[in-house]
Amino acid sequence: xxxxxxTGVVGSVLALVVLLLLPPIALNIAVAAVCGLAMNEMLxxxxxxxxxGLMAAGVTFSVAAPFLLLLNEWIGSSMPALAVMxxxxxxxxxxxxxxxxxxxxxxxxxxxxxxxxxxVALSCLAYLRTFSLSGRLSDGLFYVxxxxxxxxxxxxxxxxxxxxxxKHKLCPTISPKKTVEGLIGGFxxxxxxxxxxxxxxxxxxxxxxITAMVSLWQIALIALLLAPLSVAGDLFASIIKxxxxxxxxxxxxxxxxxxxxxxxxxxxxxxxxxxxxxxxxLISG
Numbered sequence: 001x002x003x004x005x006x007t008g009v010v011g012s013v014l015a016l017v018v019l020l021l022l023p024p025i026a027l028n029i030a031v032a033a034v035c036g037l038a039m040n041e042m043l044x045x046x047x048x049x050x051x052x053g054l055m056a057a058g059v060t061f062s063v064a065a066p067f068l069l070l071l072n073e074w075i076g077s078s079m080p081a082l083a084v085m086x087x088x089x090x091x092x093x094x095x096x097x098x099x100x101x102x103x104x105x106x107x108x109x110x111x112x113x114x115x116x117x118x119x120v121a122l123s124c125l126a127y128l129r130t131f132s133l134s135g136r137l138s139d140g141l142f143y144v145x146x147x148x149x150x151x152x153x154x155x156x157x158x159x160x161x162x163x164x165x166x167k168h169k170l171c172p173t174i175s176p177k178k179t180v181e182g183l184i185g186g187f188x189x190x191x192x193x194x195x196x197x198x199x200x201x202x203x204x205x206x207x208x209x210i211t212a213m214v215s216l217w218q219i220a221l222i223a224l225l226l227a228p229l230s231v232a233g234d235l236f237a238s239i240i241k242x243x244x245x246x247x248x249x250x251x252x253x254x255x256x257x258x259x260x261x262x263x264x265x266x267x268x269x270x271x272x273x274x275x276x277x278x279x280x281x282l283i284s285g
Contacts, residue, residue, distance in 0.1 A: 011253070011262075015148075019129075019141055027144070028066045028126040035062040035119040037259040041249040042114050045258075046240065051103055053095050058111040061088045065119035066126045088115075122263060124270035131277060134212065139283055142201050146194060146282075147273045150223050151230030151265035154190035158231075161185025175238045178231075187227045194223035198282070212285035219282055222273070229268040237264035 018026050039062035043055050061084075068081040089112070096108045125144055132139035162182020170178040195216050202214040237260060241249065250258025 006254070019144065024129050024137070024140075025070075027129045028070060031066040031122055031126040032063045034259055034263065035065055035122050037252065038062070038118050038122065038249075038263060039115060041258045041260050042118060042240070043111070045244050045246055045249050046110070047244065051095070051099065051107065053099075054092070054103070054108060054111050057088065057091045057095065058115045061115050062119035066123040068123070069127050117267060118260075121267045121271050124274040125266070128270070128274055128277070131274075132283075134283065134285065136210075136212075138201075138204070142197075142283075143273070143277055146197055146219070147270050148266065149197060150190050150194055150226050150273075151233070151269045153193045154186040154227050154230045155234065155265055156186075157189025158182035158186030161189075171235060174235050174242065178235075183231060186231070187224065190227045190230075191220050191223040194219050210285075212283050215282050215284065218280055222276055222280065222282070225276075226269045226272060229272060230265040233265045233267035233269065236267065237261070 018030050036059050039059050040055070043058060064084060068084060071080045071084070072078050092108050092112055096103060096105060125147060128143040128147060129140045130137070131143060158178065159182065162177065162179040162185065165181045165185070166179030168180040169176065170180050170183055198214045198216050198219040202216075205212050205214070237249070241247065248257025249260040252258055253262060256262050
């Protein structure tokens with residue numbers, strides 16, 4: 001427990017430094033590192049790929065993913081990102097052709113599958129950082145903060161409620177400790193914490209003389225919609241670990257396990273959040 005708390009504190013401090021004190025590109029770099037480590041963990045733990053060229057291609061694309069939208073913005077066209085995607089796909093194809101005698105096609109397909117889910121999903125954190133309909137950078141920071149606390153507090157709420165009140169197992173064959181009561185508790189904590197974050201951000205905007213309004217009911221609705229996705233990400237990671245007979249994806253984060261163990265609940269939350277804020281603006285004005 002001590003190492004878990006220390007790691008959590010250190011990680012939180014580093015995250016705040018990246019988000020608040022460094023330029024926006026710093027988050028892209030941090031997310032690129034997380035994507036590369038997470039992808040490497042997934043491929044090592046599964047012990048399924050076993051081909052260095054294939055693994056190198058997957059990890060390289062994972063590191064590049066957080067910069068694709070930036071590349072589009074810098075050049076003013078979507079073609080560079082599409083070109084990188086096509087180059088990556090063709091690299092996998094040529095590796096498959098060259099090593100067709102010893103490399104089953106399902107292994108190549110698995111690398112492509114994981115390299116889309118993990119880096120593309122986590123890259124949405126970096127993309128949210130610079131998104132704002134008003135042009136305020138603080139709005140992007142708020143979106144990132146909200147995207148992170150929703151799944152993490154849902155997980156924390158589910159743990160404590162499930163520990164003290166849990167009686168009915170949610171998915172005993174996938175994650176034996178998860179309960180229906182914990183799930184409901186996690187949802188409630190996630191919604192309340194998200195609304196509180198929105199209220200605090202409204203106070204900040206008001207203190208700065210900004211007349212923009214934060215829609216608390218929309219935040220509550222999004223939190224309620226995204227909470228099941230955070231659980232889905234957790235269960236998806238649990239399935240992989242259970243089938244591979246491992247407890248954690250790695251040990252780089254003492255007390256937490258690997259990078260994927262900390263970010264699995266964000267996998268499906270971040271991309272959906274990125275889409276929702278484009279069509280359901282949480283901040284007006």
